[in-house]
Amino acid sequence: MRSVQGKAGGYVLTREPGSITVLDVVEAVDGPGQxxxxxxxxxxxxLATPAESCATPxxxxxxxxxxxxxxxxxxxxxxxxxxxxxxxxxxxxRALAGISAWLTAPNA
Structure with missing residues (x-):
């Protein structure tokens, strides 16, 4: 994905939709961290536990x-x-056609 600036900005896919997972999108937007x-x-x-007692999560x-x-x-x-x-x-x-029309409308 790459970002597009401006009023009608967002993200543009740079690979086929079948090869992009929802996790790819989340990581592109929020980063790969937990x-x-x-x-x-x-x-x-x-009641703090001493650091040496916290060797495991x-x-x-x-x-x-x-x-x-x-x-x-x-x-x-x-x-x-x-x-x-x-x-x-x-x-x-007809849903996808309607969504596409809405996203590409001049006032979108």
């Missing part, structure tokens, strides 16, 4: 890492072409 960043709160506060960090991996796998399994097909199936055969 959604959750562990800040080791267990090492702060009145805590239960919350492990759960969030698993959730992030599952989310990424699900987004990796859906392509832009799949979304286009789903719009046609969900909204009828």
């Amino acid at each position: 959604a959750f960043t562990c800040t080791e709160i267990r090492q702060r506060g009145p 805590c239960a919350i960090a492990r759960a969030m890492t698993r959730a992030d991996a599952a989310w990424r796998a699900a987004l990796r399994a859906v392509s832009i072409a799949d979304l286009v097909e789903d719009v046609g199936s969900d909204s009828g055969p």
